[in-house]
Amino acid sequence: MAQDGAHHHGDRTTTPPPPLPHQRPPGRTSGVPVFDLPAWASAPRPEAEPGIYRLGYRQVDPERAEAAQVAAWPLLLRAAINALVGWFAYLYGTQLLTYVLVWFGGQMGIGPLASPSESEAMFTLLVANAFVIGVAIKLFGRMGRWPEVWRRYVAPLLSRTVTQEERAEEGAAAVEAVRQLDPWAGLRQGGAAAAAGRLDGEAVGDVDYVRIQRAWESAQADPVFVPAFVEQVAARGAAAFAHPSEARELPGRAERHDLLLRQVCLGTSQDVPKNPLPHRAAGFALDPAVLGTSLLAVGPAGTGKTARLARPVAEALCLQALAGTACAVVIGAGDADLGPDGWYDVVIAPGDPASVYGLDLYGAARDPDEAAARLAEALLPDELTARAESARTALQQVVGPFHAAHRRYPGVRELRALLGGEPDALAALVKALGAAGRLGAYERDLEHRERQRGRADDPGALLADRLALLDRPAFEGAFATDGTGRPPFAMRVLDHPLRVRVKLPERSHPEAARMLSRLVVGQFVQAAGAREDHSLFAGLVVDDASAALDAATVRGVQRMRGANAGAVLLLRTLVDLPEALRAPLFGAVGCRMAFPGIAPWDGRLFSEAWGTHLVQETAVTHTPDTSGGVIRRAGRLGRKALSGTTAQTESVTTRDVERLRWSPSDLAHALPAGHAVVSLTAVSGEQVPPLLVDLRG
Structure with missing residues (x-):
């Protein structure tokens, strides 16, 4: 691998939804795809709100949904x-209308029965009967909800007893018509009929189809x-324009994906009043349109954040990378279940002797000062952020001169020696600068660094001690x-x-893992915003972001919305973050997700972010x-003497009041296992209020 990181190798209705086509190539059976x-390519994908899995989605009719809420026996x-x-209205209404027509015809000499023949009179009476029947059906059918009874009970019964075979044949004919x-009609119409003919004879998967369509x-x-x-x-053939790794599918792919819309289905929005009507009983999905505003997920260990959120999103980003529409960076502990190594092109595992790739500590920087600033922020622990400015200056005073003298950045041991003020290292740097003709430009920086050496508040000594954690x-x-x-990834x-997996040594070197996590996330935020080509969605998944966030990273996450990039950040609790970062982080992300069992103080921030809504009380x-x-008073006295109860009047008041969408107590204690509450914001600004989602299937 090169130095720049290049890679070698509705409510539920009684009508069931139609069966969906295969959503991924699950393999071969007897050699037949x-x-x-x-x-799959022609399956319906109607327009829908963000968060709805659109493949096979059926839009909900609000009137039908309201009618479906009525229980069976009252209906x-x-x-x-x-x-x-x-029936009684028809009987007496027909007699009344007939009497009125006869009276007006006989007494007043007006109307259709003034001087009728026998056929005319018979026709008039039939029309009168039809009119009364129509009025009765219209009036009482509406009050009695006869259409809902027909839709729920009569139509399905007739379908099962009379037209089952015909309906099955019609469904088979419809599926055959879709097939x-x-x-490849677009290729044939655009002058690439030969290419379409070649593809007709090959097994083409969804990844191949999206990749070839994008190339077309x-x-x-x-x-x-x-x-x-x-x-x-x-x-x-179907391998045309393949990913540089030549991979066309992910091993062990398990989730439901729709690569045409770049959606991954994580679960089902529950059919509860708290959820908006279009989302009820619909699939819940994420795509770059909502991931572009970044997602923060909070929940204790064991609630499914990794298995039900991080891994499916990582799988979706890797598939989209194979289709040529995204790049993925996935960060987590070495033992985190974020997919096998076969999913990724680059696996960086510091501390693992078998790791093929290393990490460029300055990988996202455009100049030495920026590289030094980002590295200084990553090296300092949270409790020493007040010294961040002096630490950045100290690091810039040695990184800049070293880069000017050697045309490369210093390694960990070289940087540690320069920050620690070792005379031999500083003398060698001065000599190299003189040989390069750059000593005059950096002489003042080196003199200042020399004056700081040995002082109690020297930030260089602090940075050298922190670097010692990486010099193992x-x-x-x-x-x-x-x-x-090892070839460093930049x-x-x-x-x-590219598909990149960073495995952090959290068990063997926890503090080094925290520094590397903050460094890699900071580099991603820098690089995503500095890209000239934003055609690929840059996705970041961080399994434990408690050590990865600082003020600069939070500001960068907000700027990624306009750079076609986004992050999925997982936290066990917000207490792991400095208090000064919690509110800015909530404001920086557009999607927020709460898992069962979060602490009430964490739930308070979610509750405040989701706000209130009007409910009828x-x-x-x-x-x-x-x-x-x-007389009435005497009756009430007698009733009280006999029953022991006082007669009371009842008054009912209905008003609109503001209530929290989800209270901290509900989030902490009322969420069932395997569920989550999630709110979404699309890059376009469209918002979805908090949804209760079942992530188990």
């Missing part, structure tokens, strides 16, 4: 009563590239800058569809009845 590309009782009353649709869209931007596109597809035998060659160690390559007041005269 089971992925149905035409059905049927009301329908029967209205049918009985409607006849041509997924790029080729259409300039007709000159169309022949090259056809040549590539004709030569390689276990990290030998992991951070080399002179070409003698974060500035986020404009390529009904108050019932009972007061002693003192109305009426002597």
Whole structure:
């Protein structure tokens, strides 16, 4: 690998939803591909709010949803009563209308029965009967909710007893019609019929389809590239324009994905009144449109943050990288279940002798001063952030001169020696600067560093002590800058569809892991905002972000919205963060997720961020009845003597009041296991209020 990090190798209704096509190539059965590309590519994906899994989604009719809330026996009782009353209304209404028509015709000489023939009279009476029947059905059918009874009970019964076979045949015909649709129609119409013909005869998965379609869209931007596109597809078929790793699928892929919309389905929004109507019983999904505002998830260990959020999102980003639409950086402990190493192109595991790649400690910087500033912020612990400015200056005073003298950045041991003020290291640096003709530019920095040496408040000694945590035998060659160690990965390559996994040595070197976590996250934020090409979505997943965040990173997370980048940050509790960072972090992210068992003080921040909404509150007041005269009062006295209860009047008051969407107590104690409450904000600004989501299936 090169120094820059390049890679070698609705409410529920009674009508069931239609069966979905295969959503991924699950493999082969007897050598025959089971992925149905035409059905998958042409499956319905209606427009929907953010957070809804659109593949196979059926929009909810609000009127039907409201009617479906009525229980069965009250619905049927009301329908029967209205049918009985409607029957009597028809009988007596027909007689009344007939009498009125006859009276007006005989007495007044006006109307259709003034001087009718027998056929005309019969026709008039039939029309009168039809009119009364229509009025009765319209009036009493509406009050009795007969359409809902038909939809719930009569129509399904008729479907099962009369038309089951025909409906099955119609459904099979519809599925067959969908399969006849041509997924490569755009290629044929655009002059790439030869490429489409080659693809017709191959097993094409969803990753292949999205990748080839993206290449075709790029080729259409300039007709000159169309022949090259056809040549590539004709030569390689479904493997055309493959990822640099030549991988076309992830091993052990398990989640539901729709790569056409770049969605991953995490669970199901619950059918409860707290959830907005369009989301109820619909699939819950994340995509770059909402991940672009970043997501903060808080919950204790064991609640499913890694297995039900971090791993599925990492899987989705890796698939999108294979399709050429994203790049992924996933950070977590070495034993965190964030997918096998086969998912990733670059696996960085400091402290593991078997690790192939190292880490460039200055990887996202555009100049030495920026590199030194980011490294200083990562080295300092939270309790010493007040000395961050002096630490940045001290590091810049040695990194800049070293880079000017040697045209590279110092390694960990070299940097530690310079910060510690070792005479031999400083003398060698002065000599190298003189040989390079740059001593005059950096002489004042070196003199200032020399004056600081030995003082009690020297930030260089503090930084040298912190660097000693990385200058361990276990990290030998992991951070080399002179070409003698492992090939270092540099974060500035986020404009390529790379998949990167950083394994932190949390068990063997916990403090070093904290520093590396903060360094890598800070580099990602820097690199994502500095990219010139924003066509790829840059996704970051941090399994434990408690040590990875500082004030500069929080500000950078907010700026990533406009850079087509986003982060998924997982925390066990907000108490792990400095108090000064908690409110800014909540304001910087657009999506917030609370898991069961969070502490009430954590729930308070979520509750405040989600705010209040108007609800109808009904108050019932009972007061002693003192109305009426002597007789009524005597009756009430007798009733009290016999029953022991006082007669009361009841008054009902309904008003709109503001209530918290989710109270801290509800979040801490009322969430069921396997569920979460999540609010979303899209990059476009569209917001989704908190949803109760079941993440178990």
